[in-house]
Each structure stands twice: as C-alpha cells, then as structure tokens.
Amino acid sequence: MFGARGSLCTLGSRTKVLKTVSASKLLGLSTSAKMSLKFKNAKRIEGLDSNVWIEFTQLAADPTVVNLGQGLPDIAPPVYVKEALSKVAATDSLNQYTRGFGHPSLVKALSCLYEKFYQNQINPNQEILVTVGAYGSLFNAIQGLIDEGDEVILTVPSYDCYEPMVRMAGGTPVFVPLRSKPVDGKKWSSSEWTLDPQELASKFNSKTKAIILNTPHNPLGKVYTREELHVIADLCIQHDTLCISDEVYEWLVYPGKKHLKIATFPGMWERTITVGSAGKTFSVTGWKLGWSIGPKHLIKHLQTVQQNSIYTCPTPLQEALAQALWIDIKRMDAPECYFNSLPRELEVKRDRMVRLLESVGLRPIVPDGGYFIIADVSLLDADLSDMENSNEPYDYKFVKWMTKNKKLSAIPVSAFCNAELKTQFEKFVRFCFIKKDTTLDAAEEIIKTWSSQKS
Secondary structure (H helix, E strand, C coil): CHHHHHHHHHHHHHHHHHHHHHHHHHHCHHHHHHHHHHCCCCHHHCCCCCCHHHHHHHHCCCCCCEECCCCCCCCCCCHHHHHHHHHHHCCHHHHCCCCCCCCHHHHHHHHHHHCCCCCCCCCCCCCEEEECHHHHHHHHHHHHHCCCCCEEEEEECCCCCHHHHHHHCCCEEEEEECECCCCCCCCEEHHHCECCHHHHHHCCCCCEEEEEEECCCCCCCCCCCHHHHHHHHHHHHHCCCEEEEECCCCCCECCCCCCCCHHHCCCCHHHEEEEEEHHHHHCCHHHCCEEEECCHHHHHHHHHHHHCCCCCCCHHHHHHHHHHHHHHHCCCCCCCCHHHHHHHHHHHHHHHHHHHHHHCCCCEEECCECCEEEEECHHHCCCCCCCCCCCCCHHHHHHHHHHHHHCEECEEHHHHCCHHHHHHCCCEEEEECCCCHHHHHHHHHHHHHHHHHHC
C-alpha cells in the first residue's frame, strides 16, 4: 500500500511540475517579473534586514565557544522565581488567556513597586502595560507615538533596535554622540562619557517628537546623573518633547552611583514612557516580559498597538512574575532582596573582568551599571588578513576572527552606532559578565594564553 501510494504521489507531483513548467513557458518572463514585484518587501523595512544578534549568536552557538557576547545570563535565576512558575503551571485556570494589557496580579504588583519611587499613585489598569519584553514596550511606544516625519533623538552608541524601530514608524532618527576624554593614569569610567549640552540642544527643533534615553546605558554602562537628566528634562519641556526612557538595568547600579527616573522630575511624568524588563530584573531573559509605565493619555496609544498586534502575554509567566515581585517588594531594604543581592554579585564579576582585561594591556571602560564592559581591542594586534569581508568595520572582523580562532565571543560596539559614527567606536568590543565563575574562568584562560603567545 505504501509503495503504491508513494508511486501515485510521485506521478501526480511530476504531472503538476510539468504543467507548471509549461505554464511558465507560455506566460513568459514578464509574468515572473510581475510576481516578484508583488513579493517585494514593504518600504518600511527597507534596509533593516541585517541584525547583529542573529549573526553573532549563530557564531557563538558552537558549544566550544565561550560566549561573552549576547546579554544572556548563565547564572541561575532565584529559586523562588522558578518555583513560582512551576506552581502556576499546575493551576489550570492560569494556563488560559488573561487581560490583554497585563495580568491583574502583575500590574498590581508593578504599581505597588514603582509607587515607592514616584510621588503620584500609579493606576495599574490605565498607566501600566505589560508587553513581550522591553522590545515590545519600545515597539509599542514608537509605533503608537511616532508619526511619519517626526524626529527622534538617539544617543550614540545606543541599543541597536532603536534606529530601525523609528525608521519603521516613518520617523527620522537624529543622532547625538556620547563623548569621552580619558584621563591618563586613571581607570576609564563610563561616567566620563557625557553628552555635550549645547550639541544636544542643537538637535531639538519643531519636528522633534521624542528622545530615547537609556540609563543605565547599554553598552557603556553609564548611569546618568541628576544634573545630566535635568538638562534632558529641561529640553523636553522647552520643546514639548516626549521621553522614552529605557531603564531595564535599573537595579544593576554599582556603589557610588544611583539610578534616577527622569519621569519623577518636575514636568516629566506627563511626557515620559518608562520601560522595564523582567528578564533583566530576575535574570530570566527567556520569559520575554516587559512593561511600560506612563500617564493614561500616552499609555492608551501603546495599548492600541498591542491589542492589534500581540494582544496579550503568557498568563503563567505573568502570574509567576507577580508572585516573585511580591516576595522582593516586602523585603526591599533587606540584603537578600534580589534587587540588592544581584548588583553585589555582579560587582565582583565586573571587577574581575576589569583586572583581566587590564592584565593583557587593554583599557576597559569600567561600567557604573548594567552587566557589560567594553574595551579597545586594537592593542591585541590580531591578524585579520584572512577575514573575507574587508568592508566590515574592524570590530566586526575582530569578533568573527576571535570567535573562530580563539573560541571566545563578544559583540562589536559599532553595531550600536549609526553609519556616520561607526568609525569612532569600531575598535571597541562589548563583553558580558553576568556569567558563572566557570564561564569567566574559561574566558580568562583564553585571554591569558592569547596574551602569552604574543609575548
């Protein structure tokens, strides 16, 4: 029977192929050309097909490679977070759809958490939107608030999804660089990278719809000071401009620095969307849950985008996140609260990475927040002559070479820059240090062996 069916299927398929070929010959090439035009990409995604994460994550997928590239924690999330999800999954009613704009228990927990930092109460149903990760929050905000012809100010470097999201919405990105003049003999700190107030002010005009702020900053690890935020806030108010504030690393701030929310500054609540992330808060990036917080008159536009795109987020994950948040909300001032314990753990790992990079002659930029560290790798004097694409920036070629030949991956920093400013950052690469000690041990062995071979 199987043989007979197989023969009939094959015969039928061949007949269809012959008919298709004959039809194509009759119609000629003009029909093929017309069909290909129908399948052309929408103009809003023109030129946005390349993506650093897809390319370099594939390179690092080799199990022999030590992955310090993508911001992927390989440390274990808190036990109570995993236990919450396990218990929730066993509750039948929590495996069904929930409220489209955020599971009731989660938006209530988020409201309770963030009211500790805002002077006003936060309405959980009208001023919080739960999304598919911080990416979803950013996409909703940009799609819901940016129109064709609007200008959006982006710092350089900045997270690589900002520019394409603005372009997809029809907006025009306007770039302003963070600049630094390192002091000889001192550690190079992320706090030394600043915006020039006059240069920033020159970017604002009647077409400016929004500025995207990121603090703590990825990839530099900069934590904006009160004075720096005041400059941005004053310009937003003066030019009636929105602020989309990406604060996913809000809990990961090291001693001597403090995370401040620009939405709490006078006149800023009514014009700010603040973005948060469960993945960064609890080291569960695979959960892909994020949130937007802001006034009702802004959040309602983000809700419109969400209800006509993804509609809602997974109920079990939202309920488990709510339960985990309540545990830490009740002990926020205690050392064991994850908001406090994780930065202490990461400070040790950060300092270890600084010492390692310095030991081989590199000068890392010591981050004040986040879990990335960047360094100028040109001093390693790698032989990149065998790299195929000579048109790529130095850091792209370097990371590909390092992944292939040294089995260590990172991310090129020029991926976070617009075309005009890439050359200023193409000698830097970004390393992630939210890793197990065994992973950092393996990276240290690679780097030290590499350095000794050069000596």
